[in-house]
Every structure is written in structure tokens, then in C-alpha cells.
Amino acid sequence: MPISRRRLLTASALAPLAAPALGRLTGGAHADDAPLVVNTYGGRWGTFWRDQLLPKLQPIVGRPVRLEIGLGSAWAAAFRAAGKANPPFPCLMTNERYAVSLRAEGYFAPLTTAQVPNLAQVAEVARYKDDMSVTGMISPFGIVYRTDMVKTPPKSWRELWNPAYKGQIGFYSVDNSAAIMMVMLAGKLFGKGEQDIERGVAKIAELKPFPQAAFSGQLSPMLAQGQVSIAPLDYGEAYALKKKGVPIGMVVPEDGVLMYDQSFNIAAASPQKDLAARYLDFILSPEIQLMLAKEFYVAPVNKTVKLPDELKEAIPVSGDALSSILRFDWAFAAANQPQISKLWSASI
Structure with missing residues (x-):
């Protein structure tokens, strides 16, 4: 998905809501009661995650959720700086161009429908070989x-x-x-x-x-x-x-x-893999997929989502037509x- 620079200029306004910056991220909080850290982009993205998604997510994971505001290149650098054994947060959302190298280097674990039940409803174009990742947002x-x-x-x-x-x-x-x-x-x-x-x-x-x-x-x-x-x-x-x-x-x-994509990847060594799986299942759920479509005009990857008529002009490729997307x-x-x-x- 494209991230307009004008949308990112307001990221600093969300700084108090974000998780620690890169240098501190490499520590990776691992206490049993540690907050769940989820990453997203600045500006409109951070506002949507904070105001719309986090209030729904926190009861599901049973603990506070903090935002890590940034960009794919910085998140990839944070994972490498921390090392495979100490991921900065348990689930990485980013463009595939950044995730693919980390995946090849062994940072991520495969997904299962037992962990992420909504994975079973995801369109084929959003699935990966051996379910090593999943595309949660398609633009x-x-x-x-x-x-x-x-x-x-x-x-x-x-x-x-x-x-x-x-x-x-x-x-x-x-x-x-x-x-x-x-x-x-x-x-x-x-x-x-x-x-x-x-x-x-x-x-x-x-x-x-x-x-x-x-x-x-x-x-x-x-x-x-x-x-x-x-x-x-x-x-x-x-x-x-x-x-x-x-x-x-x-x-x-x-x-x-x-397509622009946002792939979601669970860190193999994270002690919060179960929470990451709950977060990912939440993102893939019909309710959240429809919310994302309304806010960002992204095509739902969950096959059970019916796109409302008022969104069909903004999202002319959805449902069965996702098969026309080139990977x-x-x-x-x-x-x-x-x-x-x-x-x-x-x-x-």
C-alpha cells in the first residue's frame, strides 16, 4: 500500500502514543504482562489504529497495546539490530519488499489456521507458500x-x-x-x-x-x-x-x-507469538477488513466480506476479481x- 509523505508528516503528533524508538526497540519487552506492541505508519494510519482498532483489540489480547510508528526500512533495521532471538515486536506489518529478506533470513514463523482461524478465509492471492506470511491489506x-x-x-x-x-x-x-x-x-x-x-x-x-x-x-x-x-x-x-x-x-x-501490499509476519522467537496470532486473526476478521476498506480503500482479503455498493467505485478490484492481481x-x-x-x- 502506498504511504503518502504528506500523511507521514503528522507522525510526530502521535509520538507519545508510539512504542520506544529504534534504539530502545531493540530491547524487546518480554515480561508475561508486557504490553503488546503493534506497528503501523504515521499520520492517518496511526490515528486510525489508535482510535478505531486498539479499543477493539485490547480486550482480545487482554492487555494494553502500544503503537510503534515508523516505516518499513526502519522496522527491518530494528529487527536486524535486535537479532532473531530478541524481536522488537511480535508481528511485523510492512510492504513485502522489506519483509521478504527478513523471512529468508529466518526471522518469521509459519502461520496455521489453528493459531489464526481467519487465515482459512483469506483469498489465494494473499496467501504465501507454506503460510509463512499473509497479506492483510491489498491496495x-x-x-x-x-x-x-x-x-x-x-x-x-x-x-x-x-x-x-x-x-x-x-x-x-x-x-x-x-x-x-x-x-x-x-x-x-x-x-x-x-x-x-x-x-x-x-x-x-x-x-x-x-x-x-x-x-x-x-x-x-x-x-x-x-x-x-x-x-x-x-x-x-x-x-x-x-x-x-x-x-x-x-x-x-x-x-x-x-498491488501495494501489507504483509503480516509473526516473529519466530517472540514470547508473544500467541498474542501476535490473535492480533493477526483480528486484522483478518470480516469486521476489521471492512473497516480497513472503508478507511483506506483497500480490497478485503477475507473472502466472506461483501463490499458495499458505495465502495465499489473506489475499490474496483475485489472478491473473485482479486485473482487478476499479478504477484x-x-x-x-x-x-x-x-x-x-x-x-x-x-x-x-
């Missing part, structure tokens, strides 16, 4: 365009390479996971497969010139101001523009939908991030 994204500037919108990712769209496209910078996905998608569409990053970057370069945005909160204004007329963007962000009166159309690409090899992406960045810098 689908596709092609977004200005209806007043684009007469014939593309129906697929492949059609972005139509010369008619030259100079109209906005894009993410290589530091954003969306750009990494687009590189691997281009390798799949035009090369030997998603691991053909040389071909993928070369095809992205063919779309130049285009402005690059570090995050969705930078790309949205480009669309709103007419600086670009087409862009890959998460549907929730696009819907927010539409609610403000911007003439926006959303395409569900015929060749697959991409990528993030272990490969993490290992090859330096090479992707080098190729990107050289040609884009």
Missing part, C-alpha cells in the same frame, strides 16, 4: 487517466507504449515499489519474463519523457494539475482525486492488476535492487 492499482485529456484510454499495460500517449505519462521513481513492479511487468510483457530486468528497464525508457514521483502523493497532483494525463496509480488515490472533482477515469488492465518475485527484486537502480539511472 490494487492500475491505469488512471484524465477523461478530459485522453480520448481513447489504454485498456492494458501493454498499450501504454502506444505512441499516442508519448509525453503524457507520469511515473514513479525507482525507489518506489511500483516502479520495480513495472520493470518486472515490462520484462514479462516484452522480454523473457519478469526477471528480464534489462529488457524491462529498456522498455520503461521508451516511455520517456516522463516526470518521476517518489510516492503517490506526488503523482496525484500531477494528474490533478494536468501535468500528466495518464499514470499507474492505486485506485484509492485516484478515487480521492475524483471526489475532489478532478475528471478521473480508472482502468482495470486486461493484462493484470498490480512478483520480491526475493529476486530485493536481491537485484542495486542492479535495477543502476540500469534505471543509466537509461532513465
Whole structure:
């Protein structure tokens, strides 16, 4: 899921509610009656967790719950600094691009439906091999365009390479996971497969010139101001523009939908694994999945959730349509991030 920088600027206001900072996190409170620490992002995210989720969660876990406000890179660093035997908190929520390496290094334990009963109701696209993790939040994204500037919108990712769209496209910078996905998608569409990053970057370069945005909160204004007329963007962000009166159309690409994700991982060595499992089951429950959908326009991963009609425009990919979401090899992406960045810098 995308985290807009503007949403994070208010994180400091939540500091008194958060768990200790990185240096203190590495201690990992392990007393039997220690509070449960759960992580989330700043700004609107932290407010929602504090005001809406924690009051419902605390009776379930039977103890106080504290928030650890931060970002994926800092949380990954905290886990490595603490070591496998002393995780800073028992359940890590983060983008898969950060979780995949920690998982490969043995930080996390497999999940079971005995521990997490709602896991049995999770859509296939959100499940992992051997249930080593689960995607608890999916923010689908596709092609977004200005209806007043684009007469014939593309129906697929492949059609972005139509010369008619030259100079109209906005894009993410290589530091954003969306750009990494687009590189691997281009390798799949035009090369030997998603691991053909040389071909993928070369095809992205063919779309130049285009402005690059570090995050969705930078790309949205480009669309709103007419600086670009087409862009890959998460549907929730696009819907927010539409609610403000911007003439926006959303395409569900015929060749697959991409997603921002939040994977949930239980620390193997945590003495609070049972509490972490209760928290994760809580997140996957129909009630909380619907709350998350209403607040963040994310697609529910629990198959029993029926999306209300008023959310269907904001979340055009949900339910059975989640099968159209493309998943990528993030272990490969993490290992090859330096090479992707080098190729990107050289040609884009």
C-alpha cells in the first residue's frame, strides 16, 4: 500500500502514543504482562489504529497495546539490530519488499489456521507458500487517466507504449515499489519474463519523457494539475482525486492488476507469538477488513466480506476479481535492487 509523505508528516503528533524508538526497540519487552506492541505508519494510519482498532483489540489480547510508528526500512533495521532471538515486536506489518529478506533470513514463523482461524478465509492471492506470511491489506492499482485529456484510454499495460500517449505519462521513481513492479511487468510483457530486468528497464525508457514521483502523493497532483494525463496509480488515490472533482477515469488492465501490499509476519522467537496470532486473526476478521476498506480503500482479503455498493467505485478490484492481481518475485527484486537502480539511472 502506498504511504503518502504528506500523511507521514503528522507522525510526530502521535509520538507519545508510539512504542520506544529504534534504539530502545531493540530491547524487546518480554515480561508475561508486557504490553503488546503493534506497528503501523504515521499520520492517518496511526490515528486510525489508535482510535478505531486498539479499543477493539485490547480486550482480545487482554492487555494494553502500544503503537510503534515508523516505516518499513526502519522496522527491518530494528529487527536486524535486535537479532532473531530478541524481536522488537511480535508481528511485523510492512510492504513485502522489506519483509521478504527478513523471512529468508529466518526471522518469521509459519502461520496455521489453528493459531489464526481467519487465515482459512483469506483469498489465494494473499496467501504465501507454506503460510509463512499473509497479506492483510491489498491496495490494487492500475491505469488512471484524465477523461478530459485522453480520448481513447489504454485498456492494458501493454498499450501504454502506444505512441499516442508519448509525453503524457507520469511515473514513479525507482525507489518506489511500483516502479520495480513495472520493470518486472515490462520484462514479462516484452522480454523473457519478469526477471528480464534489462529488457524491462529498456522498455520503461521508451516511455520517456516522463516526470518521476517518489510516492503517490506526488503523482496525484500531477494528474490533478494536468501535468500528466495518464499514470499507474492505486485506485484509492485516484478515487480521492475524483471526489475532489478532478475528471478521473480508472482502468482495470486486461493484462493484470498490480498491488501495494501489507504483509503480516509473526516473529519466530517472540514470547508473544500467541498474542501476535490473535492480533493477526483480528486484522483478518470480516469486521476489521471492512473497516480497513472503508478507511483506506483497500480490497478485503477475507473472502466472506461483501463490499458495499458505495465502495465499489473506489475499490474496483475485489472478491473473485482479486485473482487478476499479478504477484512478483520480491526475493529476486530485493536481491537485484542495486542492479535495477543502476540500469534505471543509466537509461532513465
